[in-house]
Amino acid sequence: xxxxxxxxxxDYSSFAEGLYTAIRDINLSITEKHEFIALxxxxxxGKSTLAKxxxxxxxxxxxxxxxxxxxxxxxxNKNIKYNSIRKKVGLVFQFPEYQLFEETVEKDIMFGPLxxxxxxxxxxxxxxxxxxxxxxxxxxLKRNPYNLSGGEKKRxxxxxxxxxxxxxxxxxxxxxGLDPAGKRVLMDLFKDINQxxxxxxxxxxxxxxxxxxxxxxxxxxxxxxxxxxxxxxxxFKRDDLAEQHLDYPNTIKVLKHLNEKLNLNMNVxxxxxxxxxxxxxxxxxx
Amino acid sequence: MxxxxxxxxxxxxxxxxxxxxxxxxxxxxxxxxxxxxxxxxTQLLVALGIALIVLFLGRxxxxxxxxxxxxxxxxxxxxxxxxxxxxxEGEIIVDQEMQLTIFSVIFLIVxxxxxxxxxxFLKYRFILFLLFxxxxxxxxxxxxxxxxxxxxxxxRVYEQGIxxxxxxxxxxxxxxxLSTVLTLTTKPxxxxxGLEKLMHPxxxxxxxxxxxxxxxxxxxxxxxxxxxxxxxxxxxxxSRGADFSEGKxxxxxxxxxxxxxxxxxxxxxxxxxxxxxxxxxxxxxGEKRTRINVLVFSYKDILTTVFSIIILASAIMLRVL
Amino acid sequence: MSYIEIEKLSFSYxxxxxxxxxxxxxxxxxxxxAVxxxxxxGKSTLAKxxxxxxEPKAGQITIDNIVLNEDSAYEVRKKVGxxxxxxxxxxxxxxxxxxxxxxxxxxxxxxxxxxxxxxxYAKKVNMLDFLDKEPANLSGGQKQRxxxxxxxxxxxxxxxFDEATxxxxxxxxxxxxxxxxxxxxxxxxxxxxTHDINEALMADKILVxxxxxxxxxxxxxxxxxxxxxxxxxxxxxxxxxxxxxSLKDDEQYKEVRDQLWxxxxxx
Numbered sequence: 001x002x003x004x005x006x007x008x009x010x011d012y013s014s015f016a017e018g019l020y021t022a023i024r025d026i027n028l029s030i031t032e033k034h035e036f037i038a039l040x041x042x043x044x045x046g047k048s049t050l051a052k053x054x055x056x057x058x059x060x061x062x063x064x065x066x067x068x069x070x071x072x073x074x075x076x077n078k079n080i081k082y083n084s085i086r087k088k089v090g091l092v093f094q095f096p097e098y099q100l101f102e103e104t105v106e107k108d109i110m111f112g113p114l115x116x117x118x119x120x121x122x123x124x125x126x127x128x129x130x131x132x133x134x135x136x137x138x139x140x141l142k143r144n145p146y147n148l149s150g151g152e153k154k155r156x157x158x159x160x161x162x163x164x165x166x167x168x169x170x171x172x173x174x175x176x177g178l179d180p181a182g183k184r185v186l187m188d189l190f191k192d193i194n195q196x197x198x199x200x201x202x203x204x205x206x207x208x209x210x211x212x213x214x215x216x217x218x219x220x221x222x223x224x225x226x227x228x229x230x231x232x233x234x235x236f237k238r239d240d241l242a243e244q245h246l247d248y249p250n251t252i253k254v255l256k257h258l259n260e261k262l263n264l265n266m267n268v269x270x271x272x273x274x275x276x277x278x279x280x281x282x283x284x285x286x
Numbered sequence: 287m288x289x290x291x292x293x294x295x296x297x298x299x300x301x302x303x304x305x306x307x308x309x310x311x312x313x314x315x316x317x318x319x320x321x322x323x324x325x326x327x328t329q330l331l332v333a334l335g336i337a338l339i340v341l342f343l344g345r346x347x348x349x350x351x352x353x354x355x356x357x358x359x360x361x362x363x364x365x366x367x368x369x370x371x372x373x374x375e376g377e378i379i380v381d382q383e384m385q386l387t388i389f390s391v392i393f394l395i396v397x398x399x400x401x402x403x404x405x406x407f408l409k410y411r412f413i414l415f416l417l418f419x420x421x422x423x424x425x426x427x428x429x430x431x432x433x434x435x436x437x438x439x440x441x442r443v444y445e446q447g448i449x450x451x452x453x454x455x456x457x458x459x460x461x462x463x464l465s466t467v468l469t470l471t472t473k474p475x476x477x478x479x480g481l482e483k484l485m486h487p488x489x490x491x492x493x494x495x496x497x498x499x500x501x502x503x504x505x506x507x508x509x510x511x512x513x514x515x516x517x518x519x520x521x522x523x524x525s526r527g528a529d530f531s532e533g534k535x536x537x538x539x540x541x542x543x544x545x546x547x548x549x550x551x552x553x554x555x556x557x558x559x560x561x562x563x564x565x566x567x568x569x570x571x572g573e574k575r576t577r578i579n580v581l582v583f584s585y586k587d588i589l590t591t592v593f594s595i596i597i598l599a600s601a602i603m604l605r606v607l
Numbered sequence: 608m609s610y611i612e613i614e615k616l617s618f619s620y621x622x623x624x625x626x627x628x629x630x631x632x633x634x635x636x637x638x639x640x641a642v643x644x645x646x647x648x649g650k651s652t653l654a655k656x657x658x659x660x661x662e663p664k665a666g667q668i669t670i671d672n673i674v675l676n677e678d679s680a681y682e683v684r685k686k687v688g689x690x691x692x693x694x695x696x697x698x699x700x701x702x703x704x705x706x707x708x709x710x711x712x713x714x715x716x717x718x719x720x721x722x723x724x725x726x727x728y729a730k731k732v733n734m735l736d737f738l739d740k741e742p743a744n745l746s747g748g749q750k751q752r753x754x755x756x757x758x759x760x761x762x763x764x765x766x767x768f769d770e771a772t773x774x775x776x777x778x779x780x781x782x783x784x785x786x787x788x789x790x791x792x793x794x795x796x797x798x799x800x801t802h803d804i805n806e807a808l809m810a811d812k813i814l815v816x817x818x819x820x821x822x823x824x825x826x827x828x829x830x831x832x833x834x835x836x837x838x839x840x841x842x843x844x845x846x847x848x849x850x851x852x853s854l855k856d857d858e859q860y861k862e863v864r865d866q867l868w869x870x871x872x873x874x
Contacts (some may be wrong), residue, residue: 043776057521091525097520097555099513101547101851106620111544115537116529129525146551149646160526177773179645179802180843209846237735247777250846257870262862275852477700510743530731556696565698566658566689567710567757568681574714578722589728 002032002200003054003089003168008061010049022049024224025063030054032068032167035200036191038211038232041221047204050221051170054202055089056082057093061178069168087116090166094173096157100145105131105156108145112164130163131156133193135185151178155186162193163276169193170202173209183207183230187214212236212249220244251276295473299366301586302471307480309587310472314464319603320594321460327449329604330456334480337460341467346597358462362455369451376445384441387432390425397421439496478502481579497571504560512549519548608672610634610796611765612656614738615665619654626652628819636764639787639797641807644816645841650800653816654769657798660688663874670765675864688758694750695742703729703745703753704738710761714858717720721760728756748779752786765796774805784809804837805845815840827857831871847871 005028013019023046030037041047052058055063056072065072068081068088093099102108109127110120118126131140134155140148145156158174170192176185191214194201205211211218211232218235220228222244226237235241236248248256255268256275266283270276302310324330354522397589401418403412426441456482472480482499490494519531523544530541611634627649632701634640644650655661657668659680660757663863666676675683688710691697700706729735742750749818751771758766768787772780784806789828799810802808807813815831817840823830832838834852839846844852850869854860 004592016396044777052521055525057524077631083527086527093518093522093525095775097552098519098524098548101523101551111528111540112526115529122388151646160824164526178840178859181841239416245778253865254850254870258863258866261866261869273853277850280850280854280860280863335843364645426669444872473789476706503701504699507699510741511695514743556693559691559693560699562655562660563691564690564699564709566684566687568684569709569714569760570681570713572715574715575712576713576718576721578718579703579723 001068001070003029003030004066005053005063006065008053008065009062010046010053010058011061021224022046023053023221026050026226028219028226028229030168032200033198034194035202035217036194036213036215037200037202038218038222039202039204040208040211040218040246044246045221046224048172051172051204052090054170055091056167057091060168062212075169078138084116087164088166088168089168090161090167091163092157092158092161092171092174093225094118094176096145096150096153099157099160100153103144105136105145105148106141108156108207109160109163112160116164125238126163126165130159131163134159148242149218151182154178158186168200168202170204173206174203174205175205175207182204183210190214191269208236208247208249209251218244221263222246237269294469295604296350296470298345298471300469300471302344302346302570302587304584304586305471306581306583306587307476308484308581309590310468311480311484311582313590314468316594316598317464318461320598321457323601323605325605327452327456328461328496337463341463344471346470347466350470351463353448355459355462356467362414362458365458366451366455369454370443370447373450374442374444376447376449378442379445380441380446382427382441383438383585385424385430385438386426386435387429388435389432390429391435393429394422397425429553441571470519474506474524475503475579478506479579483581494572496575498556508556512553513553516545516549519545608668610636610638610671611721612667612669612670613657613685614649614667615651616656616668617664618649618661619664625664625819626661627656630819630821632696632814632824633823634796634798636796637791637794638808638810638812639791640761640814642800642814642816643802643807643811643840644837645844646802647818648816648840649819650816651769654767654798654800655691658684658687681693683760686763687765687767688761688763689767690751690754690758690771692773693795694754694774695753698742702739702741703734706742706753707757707760707803708842710757712874724760725756728760731759732756746779747775748834749781751775751779751783755786755790764794765798765848766790767861768797768801770800772801772803780806802842804842805871808845813848815842827872828868 002070005026007025008026010022011019013023039047039050049058052070053060054066054067056070057069059065059072060074061074063073068083070085072079072080077132081217100108102111106124106127109130110123113123113126114120128138128141131138136152136155136159140152140156145153148156154174154177158277161169169190175186175189178186187210188204190201193199203215216234217230218228219226220233220235235254243247247253249271251270251273252268255266255270258264258280259266260266264283270279321330321333325335338348346552398416404414408414429511462466466575469477480500481502482495485498520528523541524530528541528544529537530545610851611632613630613632613655616627617625619625630649630653639742642653648649654663656663657670657675659675662677662738667702670683671686673679673682673686680845698706699709707725707729708721710807711787715723722751725738729738734752734756737749737753739859744765745753772783775783780803787797787799788809797810801807808827810827812825813827814821815830815836822840823833831844831848832852834844834849843849847867847870851864851871854864
C-alpha cells in the first residue's frame with residue numbers, strides 16, 4: 001500500500017520552453033505509516049511535480065504509479081475514483097491565497113470534508129478540531145480568512161486539509177513566510193501528528209536546518225531526477241552538495257568555518273545550537 | 287499556451303505584416319462595409335475571388351485562415367441550412383415527396399444509434415454526420431411501407447433559399463477572413479496602439495483614448511498570468527475534493543465559486559499593488575507621456591488605404607447604379 | 608541636513624490604531640539601511656509613506672531638501688524608486704523593454720534618450736538579451752531586476768526594497784542581494800525592508816521596528832550584539848551570531864567570536 005512510483009516521467013509543453021521533462025525515471029516507495037520525509041531540491045528540480053503525482057492531480061507521461069492500490073498511468077481509467085485518492089493523500093499547496101475562498105474560516109475548512117460527503121455536523125466538528133490542531137483558537141472560526149495575517153492564512157489552509165483526515169499528508173513549503181517561532185510550532189505539530197497517529201508526512205522545504213533537525217528520510221531532486229533517498233545525516237556528510245544545488249544546515253557550515261579558520265578539529269555534525277555551543281566550548285578548552 | 291491564444295497572432299513575412307495597424311483597421315472596416323453593399327451572388331463571388339488573390343499576394347497561408355474559421359464552421363452550416371429550409375420564395379428547385387411510417391421511425395432510430403456508436407470509435411465526425419444526414423433523407427424518401435404516422439409531406443427547396451444561403455455564407459466567409467487576417471498579422475499591442483491613435487479625436491468629447499489603450503494593454507499582459515493562477519487554484523481546490531468534471535449542478539456551483547472567489551480577490555490585490563507601482567513611477571492618468579513604441583506610416587500604407595477606398599467607392603457605385 | 612529626514616511621522620488607516628507612531632529617522636546619502644520587524648510592525652507602511660503613496664497623519668518627510676507633500680510628490684518620486692514584493696504585480700509593460708520605458712515615458716523623456724537608457728540599464732542588470740521577452744516567460748528574480756532597471760533609468764538614486772526577496776527562491780534571493788551590494792558600492796542610498804536577518808547583516812545600519820515605533824536604529828555590528836532586541840521583536844539571529852552571543856565573555860573565546868562575526872558579515 002502507500003505510494004509507489006515505477007519509472008515515472010512527466011513531460012509537459014510550455015510556451016516558454018517547449019517540451020519539457022519535469023520529472024524523469026522516478027522510482028520511489030512511500031509506506032502509508034510512520035514515515036516522516038523531507039523532499040528537497042532546487043527550484044525547477046521537479047519537487048512540486050512529484051508531489052502533484054502523489055494525490056493523482058496529474059498523471060505520469062510514462063511509467064506507472066500505485067496509490068493505495070490504485071494504478072495510475074497516463075490513461076484515465078474509468079474504474080478508478082480519482083477523487084477519493086485525494087481524500088487519502090492530502091496535498092497542501094504553498095500559497096493559501098489560491099485555496100481560501102469562503103466567508104468564514106469554519107466554512108472554508110469544512111469545504112474539503114463536505115466534498116467527500118461527510119455530514120455537516122461532522123464537518124463542523126472536524127473543522128474545529130483541525131483549527132485547534134494548527135494552533136488557532138475557536139475565535140477564528142467566524143472570521144473572514146482574508147482578514148488574517150499571512151501566517152494565520154497558512155495555518156487555516158493546512159487545517160483545511162487536516163480536516164479531511166488524510167492518511168498521507170504532503171505539504172509544499174508549509175513553513176515559508178513564517179517567523180522562526182511559527183516555523184517550529186508547525187514542525188512540532190507535524191511531527192506530533194506523525195508520531196501520535198502514525199500518518200506518513202512528506203514535506204517540501206528549502207530549509208536545511210529543519211531537514212537536519214526533524215527528518216530521518218530525505219529525498220533529493222536535482223534536474224528532474226531523484227538523486228538521493230536516505231538519511232539526512234549521511235547526506236550532509238557528503239562533500240559534493242553544491243554540485244547538486246544543495247546547501248548544508250547552518251550549524252554544519254558555521255562549525256566547518258571555525259574549524260578551517262582556527263585550525264580546530266570539531267565534530268561539525270551538530271543538529272542544534274546548544275549542541276554546537278557545547279562542541280565549541282569543548283574544543284576551546286582543550 | 288500563453289500568448290498564442292490572444293487573437294492568434296503568428297509572426298510572419300509579407301505585406302500585411304509591414305502595414306501600420308491603423309491602415310489595416312481602417313481598410314478592413316472599409317472593405318467590410320463594401321461587402322455589405324453588394325447585392326448579387328455574382329458580385330460576392332467576385333469579391334471572394336479578389337480576397338483570395340489578395341491573400342495569396344500577401345503570402346498568407348490559406349490553411350491558417352481556414353483554421354481561424356474552424357470555430358464558426360458550425361455557425362456557417364447552421365446559417366446555410368436555416369436559409370434553405372425556411373426561405374419559401376421563388377421557384378421550386380427541389381420537390382421531393384417524403385413519408386414518415388412506423389418503419390421509418392425504426393430505421394431512423396437504428397441509424398441514429400449506429401451514428402453515435404461510430405462517432406465513439408472513428409475519428410471522422412463530420413463525414414459520419416454527412417452520412418447520417420444522407421441516410422435520414424434516404425429513409426424518409428424510400429421507406430414507404432407500413433403504417434403512416436403523418437400524411438406524406440413534401441421537402442421543398444426554393445430558389446431564393448439557395449440564393450440567400452449562398453449569399454449569407456459567402457458574406458460571412460469574407461468578413462471572417464478579413465478579421466482573421468487582421469488578427470493574424472497584427473500584434474495585440476500594435477492593434478491597441480492603432481485603435482488608440484484612431485480614437486484620438488474622441489478626446490474632444492471627453493473619451494480618454496490613451497488611458498483606455500493602457501487598460502487594454504495591461505489586461506493583455508496579464509492574460510497568461512491569470513490562466514496560470516486559475517490553473518493553480520483549480521489544483522488546490524481539487525486537492526480538497528472539488529471535482530471540476532463530475533458532480534451535480536448544485537455541487538458544480540460551489541466548485542465554480544471556489545475558483546472564482548480567489549481569482550477575484552487576487553485580482554483586487556493585484557490592481558492595488560499595480561496602481562501603487564505605477565504611481566511610484568510617476569504615472570499620472572491623463573498627463574502627457576512620450577512613447578517608446580511608435581507607429582510608422584509608409585507608402586505601402588497609403589497605397590493600401592487608397593485601394594480600400596476604391597473598393598468601397600466601387601461597391602457604393604454598383605449599388606446606386 | 609541629512610539626505611532623508613523623517614520627523615515625528617505617524618500614520619493610521621482608521622482613527623483607532625496607529626500603524627506608525629512618532630517615527631524619527633535620519634538617513635545619509637549612500638547609506639544602506641535594513642529595516643527589520645515582525646509582521647505588522649509598520650515596515651511596509653513606512654516604505655509607502657516615503658514615496659508618498661500613503662499620507663501621514665502627522666509628521667514630515669524631507670528628501671534631498673524637498674518636503675514631501677501632495678504637490679512635491681511628483682518631484683520626490685523622481686528621486687526615490689520602490690521595488691515591491693510581488694514581481695508580477697509591478698510589471699506593467701508587455702515586454703521587458705516596455706516595462707523599463709514606463710517610468711521614463713511618464714517623465715516625458717524623448718524616445719532616442721529612452722532607447723539609450725534602456726540599453727544601458729538592461730545591460731547593467733543582465734537583461735539585455737531579454738528586451739523583447741514577455742513577463743510570463745521570466746522568473747521572479749528576472750522580473751525584479753527589470754524593476755530595478757526601470758528605476759535606475761529614471762535616474763533615481765534612492766531605492767526602497769519592500770520585502771523584494773521574500774517571493775524568490777534562495778538562489779534568486781542571493782543574486783538580488785549581490786545586486787543590491789553592487790548598487791550600494793556605486794553610491795545609491797538603499798532602504799531594504801526584510802524579515803531575513805542574513806540579508807540585513809549586509810547593511811550599514813539596521814532599523815528595528817516594533818509595533819509601529821522605532822525600537823532601535825544603530826550600526827549593524829552594534830545591534831547584533833543586543834540579543835534582547837531580537838527576542839522582543841520576534842526575530843531570530845542567524846546561528847553564527849546566536850553562538851557568538853552565547854559564548855562566555857572570556858578571553859579564550861575571543862577568536863571564536865571574531866570568526867563567527869566574520870562569517871555572519873561576509874557570508
